Each structure stands twice: as C-alpha cells, then as structure tokens.
Amino acid sequence: MIPATIPRSSEESTPPAHQLEFLWRIAITAALGGLLFGYDWVVIGGAKHFYEAYFRIDSDWLIGWANSCALLGCLAGSLLAGWLSDRFGRRRMLIGSAVVFAASSVFTGWAFSLTAFIVWRVVGGIAIGLASNVSPTYIAEISSAKSRGRLVSLNQFAIVVGILIAQIVNWWIAEREGQGNEAWNVALGWRWMFTAVAIPSIIFFALSLWLPESPRWLAMKNKPLEAERVLERIGGEAYARVEIAAIRLANSMSDRQAAPWRWLFLRNARKWTIIACLLAVLQQWSGVNILFNYADEIYRSAGYSVGQVLFNIVITGTINLLASIVAMALIDRYGRRTLMLFGCAGIGVAHLVSSVAYAKHLEGNAILFLTLAAIACYAASLAPVTWVLLTELFPTSTRSKGVSLAASCLWIGSFLLTYTFPLINHRFGMSRTFLLYAMICLGGFCLVSTSVPETKGKSLEELESLLLKG
Numbered sequence: 001m002i003p004a005t006i007p008r009s010s011e012e013s014t015p016p017a018h019q020l021e022f023l024w025r026i027a028i029t030a031a032l033g034g035l036l037f038g039y040d041w042v043v044i045g046g047a048k049h050f051y052e053a054y055f056r057i058d059s060d061w062l063i064g065w066a067n068s069c070a071l072l073g074c075l076a077g078s079l080l081a082g083w084l085s086d087r088f089g090r091r092r093m094l095i096g097s098a099v100v101f102a103a104s105s106v107f108t109g110w111a112f113s114l115t116a117f118i119v120w121r122v123v124g125g126i127a128i129g130l131a132s133n134v135s136p137t138y139i140a141e142i143s144s145a146k147s148r149g150r151l152v153s154l155n156q157f158a159i160v161v162g163i164l165i166a167q168i169v170n171w172w173i174a175e176r177e178g179q180g181n182e183a184w185n186v187a188l189g190w191r192w193m194f195t196a197v198a199i200p201s202i203i204f205f206a207l208s209l210w211l212p213e214s215p216r217w218l219a220m221k222n223k224p225l226e227a228e229r230v231l232e233r234i235g236g237e238a239y240a241r242v243e244i245a246a247i248r249l250a251n252s253m254s255d256r257q258a259a260p261w262r263w264l265f266l267r268n269a270r271k272w273t274i275i276a277c278l279l280a281v282l283q284q285w286s287g288v289n290i291l292f293n294y295a296d297e298i299y300r301s302a303g304y305s306v307g308q309v310l311f312n313i314v315i316t317g318t319i320n321l322l323a324s325i326v327a328m329a330l331i332d333r334y335g336r337r338t339l340m341l342f343g344c345a346g347i348g349v350a351h352l353v354s355s356v357a358y359a360k361h362l363e364g365n366a367i368l369f370l371t372l373a374a375i376a377c378y379a380a381s382l383a384p385v386t387w388v389l390l391t392e393l394f395p396t397s398t399r400s401k402g403v404s405l406a407a408s409c410l411w412i413g414s415f416l417l418t419y420t421f422p423l424i425n426h427r428f429g430m431s432r433t434f435l436l437y438a439m440i441c442l443g444g445f446c447l448v449s450t451s452v453p454e455t456k457g458k459s460l461e462e463l464e465s466l467l468l469k470g
Contacts (some may be wrong), residue, residue, distance in 0.1 A: 046170025077129020343381025
C-alpha cells in the first residue's frame with residue numbers, strides 16, 4: 001500500500017517559469033491528436049446530407065449505421081490503446097495514430113461503395129480511439145500538479161478547434177467551391193470534406209517525432225535515468241529530483257509495473273473504475289454530441305435551409321471553442337467537481353427547455369439559442385473535465401488500461417447514442433427525446449455530487465495514495 005502522503009516541495013515540484021515553454025510545446029503537440037479526433041469526429045455532420053444522397057441511403061437504421069459505424073473503430077482503438085501504450089510507449093502510439101488518421105481520411109473520402117466508406121470510417125474510428133486515450137494520458141504524465149488540469153484540458157481545447165475547423169471547411173467547400181450546387185456537393189464536395197483531414201494528420205506526425213517519452217512510462221519500465229532526463233528538460237534539476245523521488249516511492253510501495261486488467265476490479269480500485277466508466281458514459285449520454293452529429297436534422301426541423309444549417313454549425317463550433325477557453329481558465333481554480341456539477345445542471349436545463357420549445361413547435365432562433373446554451377455548458381464542463389478525471393482516477397501502473405476501459409465505455413455509450421437517435425426521434429419526436437437527455441443529466445448531477453472527489457492541486461502520486469485508501 002502506498003503511504004497516505006507523498007512528500008513534496010510545492011516550489012520544487014513546479015517547473016520554473018523560464019522552462020514552462022518546453023512543457024507547453026510538448027503538451028500542444030500531443031494535443032494535436034485531440035484536434036484530429038475532433039475534426040474526424042464532426043466532419044461527417046457537414047458531409048452527411050451529401051454522401052447519403054450519393055450512396056442513396058434512405059432508411060433510418062442505415063442512416064444511423066453510416067453515421068455511427070466509426071464508433072466501433074473508436075471502441076476497438078480504445079481497447080487496444082491501453083495494451084499498446086503500455087508495451088510500446090505513449091509517444092509511439094501518438095505517431096501511429098497520426099498515420100492511421102491520414103490513411104483513413106483519404107480512403108474514406110474516395111470510397112466508391114457504401115461498404116468501402118463504412119470500412120474506412122471504422123479505421124478512422126480506431127485512430128480516434130487511440131488518440132482519445134493516449135493524448136490526455138501523455139499530457140497528464142508530463143504535467144505538474146499545479147498545471148495538470150489546464151494542460152489536459154488543452155487536449156479537449158484541441159478537439160474543439162478540430163471540430164470548428166471541420167465545420168468551417170465543410171461550410172467553405174459546400175458554399176464556396178460548390179457555389180450552392182447540390183449536384184457538385186453530392187458528387188465531390190463530401191469527398192474533399194473527409195480528405196482534408198490528411199493535412200493536419202501529416203503535421204501531427206512530423207511534430208510527434210521530436211516528442212520525449214512519458215517520464216512515468218519510462219519509470220514504470222525501469223528506466224529511471226531516462227525518466228529523470230525528461231523531467232530535467234521539463235522543469236530543471238530540482239523539479240526532476242522531487243518528481244522522480246515521488247515516482248520511485250510510489251512504484252516501490254505499489255510493487256508493480258504495468259498491472260494486469262483484473263487489478264482494475266480489485267477492492268478499492270473497483271469503486272474508481274466504476275465511477276470513471278459512469279462519468280465517461282455520462283459525457284456522451286448528456287446528449288450534446290447529438291447536436292453535432294445530427295445538426296442537419298435538428299436545424300432543418302427548426303425551419304433552417306441547407307446553407308443556414310451549415311452556417312449554424314459554424315456558430316455552434318465557435319461557441320464550443322470559446323467555452324473551452326473558459327474551462328481551461330477555471331479548471332485549476334475552481335476544481336473538477338464544481339465544473340461537473342455546473343455542466344450537468346446547465347445542460348439538463350437547456351435540454352428541458354428545448355423539449356418544451358419543440359412541444360410548442362417553436363422554430364428558428366429559439367432552437368438555435370437553446371442548442372448553443374447546451375453546447376456552451378458542455379464545453380465548459382463535461383467535455384474537458386471528464387478526460388482530466390479519467391487520467392487522475394487511476395495509478396500509473398493501471399492508468400493506460402483504466403483510461404482505455406473508461407474510454408471504451410464512452411465509445412459504447414456514444415455508439416448507442418448516435419445509432420439510436422434517429423430511431424428514438426422517429427418514434428417519440430424531438431420533444432420527448434430532449435426530455436430523456438435532460439433526465440440523464442439529472443442522474444449525472446446526483447452521481448457527481450455523491451461520488452466524485454475533488455482532485456485539483458494534487459500530484460498523480462498523491463492521488464494514487466489517497467484513492468487507493470478509498
């Protein structure tokens with residue numbers, strides 16, 4: 001058992017100001033995996049109307065399958081990420097995900113059958129699954145306790161930037177290159193929307209080549225000297241000395257390297273595994289991702305034209321970006337738990353009012369405002385904070401597997417959410433669908449208020465000590 005307190009010096013355990021630049025550079029580079037995640041995740045929202053016409057998709061179940069098939073790849077990528085990153089390292093998996101992103105984007109864009117389109121969307125999902133696990137894990141393991149919230153939130157910020165870039169590119173291609181020409185967009189426009197992902201993928205690949213390996217992974221692999229050299233580059237000799245001492249103490253007291261999967265379900269660890277998985281599912285079943293993936297249906301049902309829908313999608317991406325900046329500023333100040341409670345309450349109220357608005361057949365700006373309110377609350381809370389908590393609720397020896405399991409639950413939840421939305425909406429209508437998501441947010445509020453601890457300001461080793469003691 002790890003001792004209740006890992007001794008540290010608050011001054012020495014924080015990198016000096018003149019060396020923070022290197023820490024931010026490598027964190028930003030790792031976060032580019034999140035940017036590709038966001039881009040590839042949302043690009044389908046703008047292309048959906050056109051590829052459905054190209055492949056002549058006309059049934060609810062096939063629409064849901066084409067729109068959600070990538071999530072099976074996300075699940076596979078998440079399950080693989082834990083084992084692969086423990087064996088080969090965080091850095092190599094970031095590089096590998098960049099390669100898969102580039103290949104899948106090109107082959108998806110130039111698929112000439114629905115089967116090929118779905119296969120390559122699944123492959124792209126594998127890249128998303130890898131990046132969604134490894135990027136926040138890597139950033140958490142290079143960060144100091146004082147800045148970990150902001151730096152891991154940087155990954156979510158990059159996801160949001162990727163979402164906004166995808167939305168702008170979709171709008172630009174459909175409106176400028178297609179010049180409003182439906183036939184051109186159906187034949188070629190959607191292809192370029194997907195293919196464009198290759199550009200940031202190549203940039204991510206090139207930049208990832210100079211990333212250092214995670215010092216905590218190196219220490220777990222019995223390479224303490226290499227780990228110490230990385231920590232010196234991040235924060236200098238004093239910082240490295242304190243960090244490596246705490247890492248060595250935690251490793252020696254836990255007496256394990258990369259722990260097996262079953263450890264996640266033993267005694268005290270089981271509680272945090274369950275909470276992490278529930279938080280991951282909550283992030284998806286709060287219903288906000290429906291506003292991205294099915295923006296076309298939601299805004300069309302509110303009376304908007306195709307061009308107005310694409311422009312509204314850009315507005316949602318902008319709000320998403322601004323709210324993510326707010327989250328980065330607040331997460332290390334007010335903590336994870338406070339933001340999660342705010343998010344569940346805010347999203348739930350927005351969904352509840354949306355349910356009333358649809359029941360009263362309101363259209364136009366009323367629906368747009370409510371969707372923007374839900375997105376703003378989500379981007380300032382559940383979206384970034386969930387990923388931060390997932391990296392904090394597991395010790396180093398099981399972190400990659402724990403994040404992998406929780407992220408797998410996230411993608412299963414996301415698949416069910418995305419696949420079932422057309423069916424639920426067709427059966428019950430928009431009003432009752434949003435009422436369902438509001439009730440889920442209420443359940444999430446209860447979960448966070450009763451079971452989620454505050455983790456801000458504590459090192460990963462301190463959290464390991466406290467959480468394992470229950």
